[in-house]
Amino acid sequence: MNLKQLSESLGLSQTTVSRALNGYPEVREETRLRVQAAAEAANYTPNAKARRLATGRAMAIGHVMPLTGKEELVNPIFADFIAGAGEIYAREGYDLLLSMVPAEGTEAAYRQMAANASVDAVMVQAPTMDDPRVPLLQELGLPFLVHGRTGAPDGYSWLDVANIRAFRRATDFLLDLGHRKIALINGQETLDFARRRRLGFEQAMAAREVSPNAAWMRSDVMTEQYGYRAACEMLDAGDGPTAFLASSIIPAIGIRRAAGERGLRIGRDVSIICHDDGLSYMGNEGISAPDGPAFTATRSSIRAAGQRCAEILLSLIDNPNQPAIQELWDTDLSLGRSTGPAPA
Amino acid sequence: MNLKQLSESLGLSQTTVSRALNGYPEVREETRLRVQAAAEAANYTPNAKARRLATGRAMAIGHVMPLTGKEELVNPIFADFIAGAGEIYAREGYDLLLSMVPAEGTEAAYRQMAANASVDAVMVQAPTMDDPRVPLLQELGLPFLVHGRTGAPDGYSWLDVANIRAFRRATDFLLDLGHRKIALINGQETLDFARRRRLGFEQAMAAREVSPNAAWMRSDVMTEQYGYRAACEMLDAGDGPTAFLASSIIPAIGIRRAAGERGLRIGRDVSIICHDDGLSYMGNEGISAPDGPAFTATRSSIRAAGQRCAEILLSLIDNPNQPAIQELWDTDLSLGRSTGPAPA
DNA sequence: GCTTTTCTCCAAAGCGCTTTGGGTTGGCGA
DNA sequence: TCGCCAACCCAAAGCGCTTTGGAGAAAAGC
Structure with missing residues (x-):
């Protein structure tokens, strides 16, 4: 019909x-x-196809997921974020167009999208300090929203968590517990959020006049193995850290594994605190866990962020000339069983 | 232009x-x-929009991801699978249309897709024993490929891993190590793969005339907390299992946590073996780990499955009347450090 | 030498919708 | 009575591509 x-x-x-x-x-x-x-x-x-042609609107949002060639790594964060965003898109009648391209092909992918208007807007995830996608999308005139920020967070819309504050607070928490030998297991510091987290860590340490050990500050792709190896090395070197601050629950699990293998009790011999994106299957949530969350963590639901980002992005489409929308989310510091006073 | x-x-x-x-x-x-x-x-x-209208082809593949209302759970497996599939789609000029719908809206979503041909085919993930999507898609005449199988795996195309065989082998491995008190931490047994895995487990046990303990056979959504709680209960009940067989690395991590908290050494006091979907960030791979994989596991890359599924699905589009393609993948049993002889 | 075929190319008709630029009609005020 | 204005509705022109059904010229066949 x-x-x-x-x-x-x-x-x-x-x-x-x-x-x-x-x-x-x-x-x-x-x-x-x-x-x-x-x-x-x-x-x-x-007929959606006919309507798209007639209106020129794509009724679709693009998410470009760069596949980093070597590592072949799929960021587990993306899944929850996309689930959140997708919910909103579906509700508003938009399609979610997921484009997997090798990292070096991202620019071409965006240009293609702009050229034949196959999407009405794009979502930008995991921005680097000096992310080329921001000026590119501005040039292309494609509405976009950044989840996170770049080093120069002006003139475009973004939603981010207060990473500096979160990690300052987490560090303070450890310092209050008497820890001085604290390791930072960070994400790749080319990514803006990781840089901010490091800053937060350093600020808190400096405020107490504790100087961080350079060997205990790592930065890499946030896998379980990365956390494991980093912790192994630090713990085996003698006089290791008494506390770890990790950028994600995934490396935190690796740290826990390393500690466990060495017979160290989490929350007693070694403390771990991490940022928790609220990944449902990791279940680090207090509510659903009568036994309490495993990890003490700065928490901010990535799923909720996806939802909100989608809402903002859609509003940007209907109203392209409005001033940039910028939203900063605070994190919760939720107590788990992975932290305790520094051993004497 | x-x-x-x-x-x-x-x-x-x-x-x-x-x-x-x-x-x-x-x-x-x-x-x-x-x-x-x-x-x-x-x-x-x-212009893609014009071309789609003129040809009637959508040049897009639909993935419908049901959002289970209550749990709000995002299956981490989906991400890697989609990444694999997306790679192939991109290479062949197809878009990936991701549709997040509440579980009860899936049928409507498929009907909608078929009605205005907004996709050329759909990928079906995580089929249940008696999955209604199979007859529905057949009725709609929409080409589809199932990743996994239903209880009646005939008359449609699918790609699956040999789950029975894998879990029989894994169980045999534990039995060979002298374990008799083995727990099965399975996925939801409404899902076909979970049922098959249970079958494999039971077959292996029966073959050695070991009768499984009903209290040690669990079935639920595969979260970390699920593994943790199940293991806690079993280990705290006295005379607990000496080995755990888990359906995914995620609950296996929870089991490890439970054991660790009780001062049990993995691979000595308690053995864990799991199915490993090759999730990159979990890094349970031997190659990239000089220290060896943490978990002994039956392994099959979900990412590779995504790629192959995409290839098959695209071939189904061009050639809709060919006989059903069915591919069964064997798993590798890879040795990790989580298993050892049963304690005396 | 004349008809057929083959090779190139073209005009125009869709695909199914939205949207522009009017047309009718009826009611109302002057 | 006439003119004007809403309120409703319509024909037709796109949107940018593919594809059908030729047409013209050159090559081939008899």
Whole structure:
């Protein structure tokens, strides 16, 4: 059933039927109801392809996921974020177009999207300090929202968590517990959030006049093995750290493994605190855990961020000239069983 | 730049230019080269929206991800699978359309996709024993591929790992090590793969005339907390299992946590073996780990499965009447440090 | 030499929708 | 009575591509 058939069956023009269904005012209410009823009865849905061509709108949002060639790493964060965003898109009638491209092909991918307007906007994830995607998208005139920030966070819209504050607070928490030998197991510091977290860590340490041990500050892709190896090396070197601050629950699990193998008790011999993106399957949530969360953590749901980012991005489409929207989310510091006073 | 402009600039008709670019034989080779050169120079790409309308092909593959309302759980497996599939789609010029819908809305989502042909095919993940999606998609005439199988795995195309065999082998491995008190921490047994794994476990046990303890066979959504709690309960009940067989690395991590908290050494006091989907960030791979994989595991890369599934699915589109393609992948049993002889 | 075929190319008709630019009609004020 | 303005509705022109059904010229066949 297409519009033509429907309109013929109603004895109306395509114009009128189209307008009736799309809520334009030039059609009598009585007619509108009649049209809607007929459409429903005939199980009619406008052909999306035709509509896209006619309107020029893609009714789709692009997420470009760069596949870092060597590591072949899929960021587990993406999944939860996309799930959150996808929910909103679906609700608003937008499609989510996921594009996996090798890292060096991202620019071309965006240009392609802009050139034939196959998406109405794009979501930018995991920005680096000096991310080339921001100026590129500005040049292309494609609405976009950055989840996170770049080093120069002005003139575009973003949503980010207060990383400096979060890690300052987490560090303070460890310092208050008497820890002085604290290791930072950070993400790749080319990524802006990782740099900010390091800053937060350093600020807190400096404020107490504790100088961090350079050998205990690592920066890498946040895998379980990375956390494991880093912790192994530090713990085996003698006089190791008494506390670890990790950028994600994934390396934190590796740290726990390393400690466990050495017979160290978490929260007693060694403390671990991490940032928790609220990954559901990791279940580090207090509510659903009568035994309490495993890890003490700065928490901010990546899923919720995805939802909010989607909302903002869609609003950007309808209103492209509004001033940049910038939202900074605070994290919760949630107590778990992985931290305790520094051993004497 | 659109086709009309390009053809005018060349002094040719749109027909000829279109055919030249799409490799039809009715155009002289010399002309074709001229057209291609001009297209390249003008940075012309055909408008995807117009092409879709004209051809009726969507050049897109649908992945429908049901959001289980209560749990709000995002399956971490999906991410790696999609990454693999997306790679292939991109290479073949297909878009990946990701649709997040509440579980009860999946049927409507598929019907919608079929009704206006917004995708050329769909990928079905995590099938249940008696999955309604299979008959639905058959009715809709939408090409599809199932990753996994249903209880009646005939008449449609699928790719699956040999779950029974894998878990029989894993169980045998534990039995060979002298374990008799073995717990099965399975996924939800409404899912077909979980049922098969249980079967494999039971078969191996029966073959050695070891009767499994019903209290040690669990089935649930595979979170870390699930593994943790199950292990806690079993270990605290006195005379607990000496070995755990887990359906995924995620609950296995929870089991390890439970054991660790109780001062039990993994691979000595308690053995753990799990199925490993090769999630990159979990890094349970031997190659990249000089210290060896943490977990002994039956391994099969979910990413590679995604790639292969995509290839098969695309071939199904071009050739819809071919007999069903069914591929069964064997798993590797890779030795890690989480297993050892049963304690005396 | 004349008809057929083959090779190239083209005009125009879709694909199914939205949207522009009017047309009718009826009611109301002057 | 006439003119004007809403209120409704419509025909037709796109959107940018593919594809059908030729047409013209050159090559081939008899």
